[in-house]
Amino acid sequence: MSDTAKRRIFAMLDVDGDGVITLNEYLGRVDRAADACGRAPQDPLVAAARAAHEEVFRQMDGNTDGAVTYEEYRDWAGHDAFEESCRPALGSLFDLADHDGDGHLTREEFTRLRAATGNSPEGADAAFTALDTHHDGRVERTLYLTAIHDFLTTGHSPMTHAYPPGTPATATH
Numbered sequence: 001m002s003d004t005a006k007r008r009i010f011a012m013l014d015v016d017g018d019g020v021i022t023l024n025e026y027l028g029r030v031d032r033a034a035d036a037c038g039r040a041p042q043d044p045l046v047a048a049a050r051a052a053h054e055e056v057f058r059q060m061d062g063n064t065d066g067a068v069t070y071e072e073y074r075d076w077a078g079h080d081a082f083e084e085s086c087r088p089a090l091g092s093l094f095d096l097a098d099h100d101g102d103g104h105l106t107r108e109e110f111t112r113l114r115a116a117t118g119n120s121p122e123g124a125d126a127a128f129t130a131l132d133t134h135h136d137g138r139v140e141r142t143l144y145l146t147a148i149h150d151f152l153t154t155g156h157s158p159m160t161h162a163y164p165p166g167t168p169a170t171a172t173h
Contacts, residue, residue: 003074005155010073012118020067026057029117030093036116037096037109049092056085079153086152087145093117094141104138127159 011017015025030053033039034046059081062072097105097113105113107128114124131139131147151157 005151006074006077007070009077009152010070013068013073015118020069021057021060021073022067023054023057026068027053029053030096032116033093033096033113036112037099039096045092045095049089049096052085052089052092056089059085077152079149082149082152087149090145090148091141094144098141103141105141105144106138107132110139130158 010021013021013026013029015028027050030046030049031041034041034043034049039046057068060068060073060076062068062076093113094105095101097109099109105128107125110128110131111121111124114127115121119127128139131143133143147157147159151159
């Protein structure tokens with residue numbers, strides 16, 4: 001994974017820009033996504049998303065001090081970490097937005113989820129267009145997760161070009 005991709009992702013996750021990701025910042029992604037997707041805090045899908053994100057944070061926090069530095073994130077992030085914990089966590093966010101449970105997001109669901117997890121609505125709209133490969137107004141769960149995996153591991157994804165240089169490209173982990 002390129003250092004540029006890792007820095008872009010870390011910057012998105014470090015909500016307050018202080019150089020560390022805290023558990024509250026990281027779990028805030030779940031809360032914002034649940035709220036944006038109209039899910040109540042007691043919804044079982046919200047509980048599953050929180051649990052998946054707690055596991056990701058536990059793995060990222062190499063020295064278990066409750067604060068993930070860029071160095072910890074850089075050393076942790078990659079294919080194995082994605083497959084072991086990020087894929088389930090990101091899939092759980094997708095599930096929050098997938099109101100009919102059909103494994104696809106509409107443009108509105110996709111944009112709402114992406115904006116809640118730190119992407120601009122314009123960038124989310126462009127990413128949706130890039131991922132709507134069947135041109136049927138829907139993005140498939142597997143394709144979405146593969147695009148994020150590809151960005152994380154190679155620095156490239158169909159969604160990458162939807163974002164201006166220097167902005168976070170995907171809401172990963």
